[in-house]
Each structure stands twice: as C-alpha cells, then as structure tokens.
Amino acid sequence: MRDTSGPEGLVFPVPYVPTLGPMHPAAITPDLWRQVVEVSGTGRFLPHDKDARWGGAKAEHVLVDHVRDSDGQTAVPTLLQRGNRRTVRVHLYGEVDLDQAAEHAAKLAADLGADRAHLVRLTADPQPGRCCRIQLRVFAPGAEVPEVEGATELDRLPESVRATWPDFAEELAGEGFAFLAAKEHAGALDGPVLTVTEGGRVVGAIGPMATRPDPVGRTRLLPQYFGVLPSYRGRGHGRTLWRAAMAWGQRSGTAYQVLQTELDDASDRLCRGEGLATLGFVTTVAL
Structure with a gap:
C-alpha cells in the first residue's frame, strides 16, 4: 500500500477517500482529491463515484474549511444529509487524539444542526467499535x-x-x-x-x-x-x-473489485476464504 498526497499535502495511508469510500490504492491520486474538493457542496457526482449509479444528488460532501492535517494526523470532516437527517462524520488517519477528534466532531455537529456525529477511523489494523475490512479482489x-x-x-x-x-x-x-x-x-x-x-x-x-x-x-x-x-x-x-x-x-x-465487509461476519469470512487481500480497516464510532 502506498501513501498518496493531495495538493494540500493530504496523505491517505489507508485507501479510503472521504465521500468516495474504499478505493484501489493506485486510483487515489492528488488530482482525485482536487476533484473531490471542487464538487463538495454542489450535489454533483464525480464520474467514478460508485453512488452515481443511483442518480439524484450527492448526499455527502467534505467540509473543506474544517480539514485538519499536521504531524501525520489527518481529520477530514464530511456532512451527510438524507432527508431531514444530518450526520457529521470525521474521517481520521494516523495516530490521532480521539478525545480531541470527538470534541471537534461534536462541535461541528452542533454548529451545523446535525442530528448525529461519528468518528471514522482509517487504520492498517482492526480497532474496537464497528470495524469493517477493506478487501481487494483482482481479476x-x-x-x-x-x-x-x-x-x-x-x-x-x-x-x-x-x-x-x-x-x-x-x-x-x-x-x-x-x-x-x-x-x-x-x-x-x-x-x-x-x-x-x-x-x-x-x-x-x-x-x-x-x-x-x-x-x-x-x-x-x-x-x-x-x-x-x-x-x-x-x-x-x-x-x-x-x-x-x-x-x-x-x-x-x-480489473478488480474493492469492497467492505464487517469484521468476522459471514461475508468477511467468505471473502477471506476466497483469497481477497486486506487493504486496511474502517472503524465507525457513534458519539
């Protein structure tokens, strides 16, 4: 797995891009992050967005002004809106201070009138909480x-x-x-x-x-x-x-498929038995 830096120096050590989800490491380029930022808040889909298949408007966007990136710790907050329900999700990469991240997420949720706030940790190893494995199947x-x-x-x-x-x-x-x-x-x-x-x-x-x-x-x-x-x-x-x-x-x-499976459930065990490669883990914690 390789690090990928965006134009602002953003690094995604785990192949998961906020608003786009898990991706093949080779598909995450600095230009991709620029595209994500450009469409944030417009409701438009990028042509390679997996959710574009369902039509309508993009439900989640990056809160660009609230991205934090320093000393190998990255926090990318997004706002997800479905109907009248709003959820702030703060995507965390690196050895972050979880208490500080939770405070950041709770404040953003309050400021934006969101109903819920979640921390989404992107790590190389499984973590406590609702943990999913990012898996790769190559054809x-x-x-x-x-x-x-x-x-x-x-x-x-x-x-x-x-x-x-x-x-x-x-x-x-x-x-x-x-x-x-x-x-x-x-x-x-x-x-x-x-x-x-x-x-x-x-x-x-x-x-x-x-x-x-x-x-x-x-x-x-x-x-x-x-x-x-x-x-x-x-x-x-x-x-x-x-x-x-x-x-x-x-x-x-x-060429390939990248998917998420909940850790140790039936689908996860099946995919592991079929020889898929693990690219990282996504752990979601509700605040």
Missing part, C-alpha cells in the same frame, strides 16, 4: 471463466419463484434489499441481480452486477448487496452467489 486478464451452478438472474426465474422476491427483500431490509427491491421495481438498476433458490423461493441474492471506470480508467466491479436468508445459511448459498458474481466480473473484463 486475471484473459483467465478462463469457471462454470458456477445454482445461480440465476432474477429476471430469468420462473414467475412463481420470481414472485417471492419482495418477501425475500423485506426479510433482509436491514441489509439494503428493501432499497434494492424498490429500485428494481422502478426499473432503476444498472445490472442484473443474481439469485439462489430453494423450495420454490428466493433465499439469497447478490447485485446489481455492474462495472464503472475508476479515476485512472481501470474497470472496477461496483459493490453489491449480498445476503442469504438466516434460515438458509450454512448450505453453501453464499459461496455460490459470490463465485457466480466473480464469474460475471471476469466475463465483463473487470
């Missing part, structure tokens, strides 16, 4: 695409099985599938959703499957929603979905 150019049995695109399911999709999405609403189902119903998905079925119903899904060029022009596989119903876990459905998604990425000429 080999021209590699043979393996056959994966058992995964079917949602739109290709028999109608009776397809009709169970809303119930599946509702049961996994907390993992984002209610949002995904609403987008699918509106015809707003940018790629297929892969499913596994059992007993005539959808019991697992991953998607939408889509790619987008990164800031340096390499094709990356965008993050997916990924889940299996609790009562159907432990039967290999998650691994089938993951491998089918990776086969889709290989067929699509993808």
Whole structure:
C-alpha cells in the first residue's frame, strides 16, 4: 500500500477517500482529491463515484474549511444529509487524539444542526467499535471463466419463484434489499441481480452486477448487496452467489473489485476464504 498526497499535502495511508469510500490504492491520486474538493457542496457526482449509479444528488460532501492535517494526523470532516437527517462524520488517519477528534466532531455537529456525529477511523489494523475490512479482489486478464451452478438472474426465474422476491427483500431490509427491491421495481438498476433458490423461493441474492471506470480508467466491479436468508445459511448459498458474481466480473473484463465487509461476519469470512487481500480497516464510532 502506498501513501498518496493531495495538493494540500493530504496523505491517505489507508485507501479510503472521504465521500468516495474504499478505493484501489493506485486510483487515489492528488488530482482525485482536487476533484473531490471542487464538487463538495454542489450535489454533483464525480464520474467514478460508485453512488452515481443511483442518480439524484450527492448526499455527502467534505467540509473543506474544517480539514485538519499536521504531524501525520489527518481529520477530514464530511456532512451527510438524507432527508431531514444530518450526520457529521470525521474521517481520521494516523495516530490521532480521539478525545480531541470527538470534541471537534461534536462541535461541528452542533454548529451545523446535525442530528448525529461519528468518528471514522482509517487504520492498517482492526480497532474496537464497528470495524469493517477493506478487501481487494483482482481479476486475471484473459483467465478462463469457471462454470458456477445454482445461480440465476432474477429476471430469468420462473414467475412463481420470481414472485417471492419482495418477501425475500423485506426479510433482509436491514441489509439494503428493501432499497434494492424498490429500485428494481422502478426499473432503476444498472445490472442484473443474481439469485439462489430453494423450495420454490428466493433465499439469497447478490447485485446489481455492474462495472464503472475508476479515476485512472481501470474497470472496477461496483459493490453489491449480498445476503442469504438466516434460515438458509450454512448450505453453501453464499459461496455460490459470490463465485457466480466473480464469474460475471471476469466475463465483463473487470480489473478488480474493492469492497467492505464487517469484521468476522459471514461475508468477511467468505471473502477471506476466497483469497481477497486486506487493504486496511474502517472503524465507525457513534458519539
């Protein structure tokens, strides 16, 4: 992993850019940080922003005047607004003073009328709190695409099985599938959703499957929603979905995928077992 400095001397020792999220280290350039600063507060998306797929306006922007960077300690605050709810998130790199950072975040939240304040620590090692691993999956150019049995695109399911999709999405609403189902119903998905079925119903899904060029022009596989119903876990459905998604990425000429998994949950263990490389950790603490 390499350090990347921005035009103001900002360094991202962990490959995570505030408002853009985890990225391939080679895609984080000084020009990228300049672009982030230029669009902050405008509601516009950068062309390589993974959230641009959903349309609308950019919900989070950097509070440029409140960035702190000195002596290897960096704090980049952002404001995230969804509906009437505002959240200040202070992204921390280096050996920062957490009490001082918490005070900084709380003051910003009060000044901006935010409902919540979070500290987001970007580190090379896991930390206490809600910790996620940044993982990298690299695709080999021209590699043979393996056959994966058992995964079917949602739109290709028999109608009776397809009709169970809303119930599946509702049961996994907390993992984002209610949002995904609403987008699918509106015809707003940018790629297929892969499913596994059992007993005539959808019991697992991953998607939408889509790619987008990164800031340096390499094709990356965008993050997916990924889940299996609790009562159907432990039967290999998650691994089938993951491998089918990776086969889709290989067929699509993808260079890599960067994703976040919650430390030691089922997805994290699956990705580790599939040989993904760890790039760093993201720990979120609510104040």
